[in-house]
Amino acid sequence: MSVINEATDKKAILNKKNSSGISPWQIAVKKLKKNKLAMFGLFILGVLALAAIFAPLITSYDRDLINMAKIYEAPSFNHWLGTDELGRDVYTRLVYGTRISLSVGIVSTAVSVIIGVILGAVGGYLGGIVDAIIMRIVDIFMCFPFYLIAIVVAGIFGPSLLILMAIMGILSWPKIARIVRAEVLTLKHREFVEASRALGLNSRKIIFKHIIPNTMAPIIVYATLGIAQGILSEAGLSYLGLGVKQPIPSWGNMLSAAQNFSVLVSQWWLWIPPGIMVLFTVLSINFFGDGLRDALDPKIIQ
Amino acid sequence: MRKYITKRLLLMIPVLLGISIVIFSLINIAPGDPFSSMIDPNITASDKQNMLESIGYYDTLPVKYVKWLGRAAHGDLGYSIRYKEPVTDVIMRNIGNTMLLSLSALLLSVLIAVPIGVISATHKYSLFDYVITVFSFIGLSIPVFFLGMLMIKFLAFDMNLFPISGMVTVGADYSGIQKFFDLIQHMILPVTALGMINMASLMRYTRSSMLEVITQDYIRTARAKGLKERRVIYKHALKNALIPVVTVICMSMGYLLSGALLTETVFSWPGMGTLIYQAILNRDYPLVTSSTMVLAMFILFSNLLADILYAFLDPRIKFN
Numbered sequence: 001m002s003v004i005n006e007a008t009d010k011k012a013i014l015n016k017k018n019s020s021g022i023s024p025w026q027i028a029v030k031k032l033k034k035n036k037l038a039m040f041g042l043f044i045l046g047v048l049a050l051a052a053i054f055a056p057l058i059t060s061y062d063r064d065l066i067n068m069a070k071i072y073e074a075p076s077f078n079h080w081l082g083t084d085e086l087g088r089d090v091y092t093r094l095v096y097g098t099r100i101s102l103s104v105g106i107v108s109t110a111v112s113v114i115i116g117v118i119l120g121a122v123g124g125y126l127g128g129i130v131d132a133i134i135m136r137i138v139d140i141f142m143c144f145p146f147y148l149i150a151i152v153v154a155g156i157f158g159p160s161l162l163i164l165m166a167i168m169g170i171l172s173w174p175k176i177a178r179i180v181r182a183e184v185l186t187l188k189h190r191e192f193v194e195a196s197r198a199l200g201l202n203s204r205k206i207i208f209k210h211i212i213p214n215t216m217a218p219i220i221v222y223a224t225l226g227i228a229q230g231i232l233s234e235a236g237l238s239y240l241g242l243g244v245k246q247p248i249p250s251w252g253n254m255l256s257a258a259q260n261f262s263v264l265v266s267q268w269w270l271w272i273p274p275g276i277m278v279l280f281t282v283l284s285i286n287f288f289g290d291g292l293r294d295a296l297d298p299k300i301i302q
Numbered sequence: 303m304r305k306y307i308t309k310r311l312l313l314m315i316p317v318l319l320g321i322s323i324v325i326f327s328l329i330n331i332a333p334g335d336p337f338s339s340m341i342d343p344n345i346t347a348s349d350k351q352n353m354l355e356s357i358g359y360y361d362t363l364p365v366k367y368v369k370w371l372g373r374a375a376h377g378d379l380g381y382s383i384r385y386k387e388p389v390t391d392v393i394m395r396n397i398g399n400t401m402l403l404s405l406s407a408l409l410l411s412v413l414i415a416v417p418i419g420v421i422s423a424t425h426k427y428s429l430f431d432y433v434i435t436v437f438s439f440i441g442l443s444i445p446v447f448f449l450g451m452l453m454i455k456f457l458a459f460d461m462n463l464f465p466i467s468g469m470v471t472v473g474a475d476y477s478g479i480q481k482f483f484d485l486i487q488h489m490i491l492p493v494t495a496l497g498m499i500n501m502a503s504l505m506r507y508t509r510s511s512m513l514e515v516i517t518q519d520y521i522r523t524a525r526a527k528g529l530k531e532r533r534v535i536y537k538h539a540l541k542n543a544l545i546p547v548v549t550v551i552c553m554s555m556g557y558l559l560s561g562a563l564l565t566e567t568v569f570s571w572p573g574m575g576t577l578i579y580q581a582i583l584n585r586d587y588p589l590v591t592s593s594t595m596v597l598a599m600f601i602l603f604s605n606l607l608a609d610i611l612y613a614f615l616d617p618r619i620k621f622n
Contacts, residue, residue, distance in 0.1 A: 136313075136316055136317065136320070137320070139313070139317045140316075140317050140320035140321055140324070142605070144321065144324075144598060145556065145559060145560040145563075145594070145597050145598060145601055146560055147560050147561075147563045147564065148560065148563060148578060148594050148597055148598075149325075149328075149594070151563075151578070151579065151582060152325070152328060152329065152578075152582060152590060152594060153328060155582035155583070155590075156328065156329065156331075156332040156582075228443065232443075232445055235445045235447075235448070236445060236446075236447065236564050239445075239447055239564070240564075240567065240579065255445075255447075255448065255451075258451050264451060264454060264455055264459075265454075265455055265459045265460075268455065271451065272452075275445065275448040275451070275452075278444075278445055278448065279440070279443055279444050279445075279448070282442075282443035282444075283439055283440060283443040286439055286442055286443055287439065290439075
């Protein structure tokens, strides 16, 4: 019975799409395409993603190749961005660092979105004592000073890529949980939810099949901006020597070279390029995320 | 109102307990014996064991926690392994510096961001608005320590305009007004770096809040009854637009305290951030636990203050 209903429902939706011409998602894409800053951001991100994927093709040195005969060499034709304290090619490490920094941002955001969406939706939908407990946990996590806890945990377990991603994910889910919960609270009294309840679906199915897909817009916006935050946090923690461990290059741990004062003032090629990369990447994501928010928010009419 | 505040204060108790449990257990599952550097290497293993036993080193985690909580409730935050003095004293020496840094940064960012946000909103889509928007995006995207490093290299080292780090000139024995100016000179770079980051988000909040308010009916009414534009904007609109901004300002206190951590490290500012970072590197766990707790409490209180102020300033919020 319900299978038939779902099928006809889908048909009805499809028909509606065809009759009115464009779906809300298509409107959003259209709006987004008009936003120059957002498209600029997307373009830069595309270039970075390609650089990360094809890193071996666009570099000519080995990532970890140590050459003690050529340490702290200034940028030249052979080494576009010079060499570091072990004679490694900075440009090569910067390109490979893109891989690490982007994946730390993406994975940690994925962790926080998964935890946040599930807890937020469950709390908002079930309400009562479950909601109260989840919201208290959210309150507790919300007032953890992020860097502080991250530094404490990283300091205790030692620097590692996996731990870094886990910490960042676990510490930043409360925001998305709050957003999703607020959405769910307004959604749960809507007719389609009542209808699915009347059809006898259990809470799990209603939450995952019917409610969460309807909260997608704010989740997408949050996730985009979350990746930017993730890249910034990685840079901060790795700068303090508590994030990604050498010899794996990340923008953050390349920046940490400047903890050494003489590097800071005289070997600018070691730390300014990775800093600029962080700035440009995060800037592009923010431009794109902001455009997404405008495009997905039906209240904003252009 | 009083009921609302009481309720919020009561809700803080489980939150504080939760925070303390997480921090305490995290630090206590850390490997290694942090006391080993404190103990005279010449004493026998059994004496060492007795000593460790007497301070409760072998207690189970819940017992340790309850003991720690009991002492903390009496203001005894433990004994710093590195500084060889009570943690409370060490924290007291540093917390003022962090407060000075983050409050000055907050003040600087509010003084600059709010007027710029208002002008940006009233001159929407003008060149000024465009420049400011791009600038605030950059502010949101630049890592605070990278900004600090750029400042140290170019402004402090290359141009020699400001002192490079620290809080006072080492070796100089200033007093009175000279000491004050010396401090101000040391403060300029870290306060600007930290303030810039906060400025960016505050500016965007002010702008969007102002934009929302100036489309309201009562603003049209104010204009319709012939008020001057200046009066409409600064009296009628700004007053209402500032309500959410005040909340953001209070909330950013927590963010600033966290951001101060990296800023302090870059500029070797002797505050809580430098203290905790050093404490972690030195495995001074009692100090780490307590200072993290203290900072978390500050953040919690500033968030609470934000909520209460918001409810107080906006009568449309219902207290329930």
